[in-house]
Amino acid sequence: MKITKMLLSCLLVLVFAVPGLAVVKEAKDYKVVLILPGPINDQSWNATNYNGLVACNEQLGTNIEYVENVQQSDFESTFRNYGERGYDLVISAGTQFDNAAETIAPLYPNTRYLVINGAKTNGANLTGVTIREWESGYLAGVLAGLATEAGIIGEMGGFPNPLMKDALNGVTAGAKSVNPNFQKAIRAYANSWSDIAKGKEIGVSMIEGGADVLFAYANQAGLGTLMAAQEAGKKFIGFASDQNASAPGLIPGSVVYKYDQLYLFVVGEFIKGQLPADVMTAGLSEGIIDIIFSDSATQEMKDAIEKAKAGILSGEIPKPEGEEE
Structure with a gap:
């Protein structure tokens, strides 16, 4: 019995005293x-x-x-x-x-x-x-570029930090890549992640400026932009999570983060x-970025997204620069 107790004591000392030997959690x-x-x-x-x-x-x-x-x-x-x-x-x-x-x-x-x-x-x-926010932004832009009839899209971000600018630059570049009649992107920041009223105000302003497709990456504030699109019957591109069911018929797809x-x-x-x-x-x-199409997505959109994915993965499509640094 004494030997057993001594052995147990020695083992405990080793577990807690020897470097690299510890109880695994x-x-x-x-x-x-x-x-x-x-x-x-x-x-x-x-x-x-x-x-x-x-x-x-x-x-x-x-x-x-x-x-x-x-x-x-x-x-x-x-x-x-x-x-x-x-x-x-x-x-x-x-x-x-x-x-x-x-x-x-x-x-x-x-x-x-x-x-x-x-x-x-x-x-x-x-x-x-x-x-790599520009990758997801680019895919959202491809959808926006094919969804717009006016050639004008609205891009609303939370704050103008570097990653947000990368995402919005991607949206603009993606839209330009698929729409030869693309005119411009109206860009604005809510300077908030939670101000739904501000997000809606920005969305309304973009629509009044001619945008017929809106994109928002601003957490709760982005829900206000979605509301503006719904009330005006304008298209909206879902982002970060699957927002397709939020406005059936108006959202051709959502770029999601897995x-x-x-x-x-x-x-x-x-x-x-x-x-x-x-x-x-x-x-x-x-495998972190993906897209979920809604029933309103066209085959042209699906094909263009696959082509854009392949271009990004191969390096043929580089990170967009120059829209906003």
């Missing part, structure tokens, strides 16, 4: 939280990221928590809160979290901070995963201890 034991800037029912960015959480909990066995509607003034305090509480992984959804993560991450070296659509790293415990696959990959890598403290990119070639 199960997925459910990691403390993980997803911080969202808006509600999970926004039919856009936040809903798509929440779907990633659900996929991880169902397929990886994690118990990821979430907090929604976190305002920018609370980003740092929210990051700090979960660092203080010893969370293993703090995920935030959106490039707007970059600066706060860069400030707070070094204070909690035992917590990994991961920003979806983030473009910053500290080489230690901060990871950014950047979507964040379930992205989250399964990055959270899975974290659990395996293989998530790099670096900036990673993902897009068409990683």
Whole structure:
């Protein structure tokens, strides 16, 4: 009995004292939280990221928590809160979290901070995963270019950050590529992710300016732009999540982000201890971007999308430059 106890004591000492030898956690034991800037029912960015959480909990066995509607003034305090509480992984959804993560991450070296659509790293415990937004924007533009009769489209973004400009530049380039009668894109920013009234106001203004197809990438604010299109009977291009059912007959398709696959990959890598403290990119070639057509989509649209996908994947279609830097 004494020998058995001695052996057990030695094993415990080895587990906790020998470098590289530790108790392996199960997925459910990691403390993980997803911080969202808006509600999970926004039919856009936040809903798509929440779907990633659900996929991880169902397929990886994690118990990821979430907090929604976190305002920018609370980003740092929210990051700090979960660092203080010893969370293993703090995920935030959106490039707007970059600066706060860069400030707070070094204070909690035992917590990994991961920003979806983030473009910053500290080489230690901060990871950014950047979507190649121009690719998804380009596909949306192909749809818009073939849907417009006036040759004028409206592009509404949340904030004029670099990734948003990439997306909207992609929309313009995609529309030009398929429509020889394309005239112009009316571009505006809501400077908000949540102001539905502002999004609608911008949409109405674009329609008054001649746009007969609208595109919005602005979370909740984008729902206002969709409302403007619905009320005027104008076409709308769904984006980030499947918005086709929101306006049957007016939305030929939605360019979607398959964040379930992205989250399964990055959270899975974290659990395996293989998530790099670096900036990673993902897009068409990683299976993150796709398109869902509605019944109103024409065969011409479907063929043009397949051609655009192939061009992006082969490198024949480069990242658009020059519309807005």
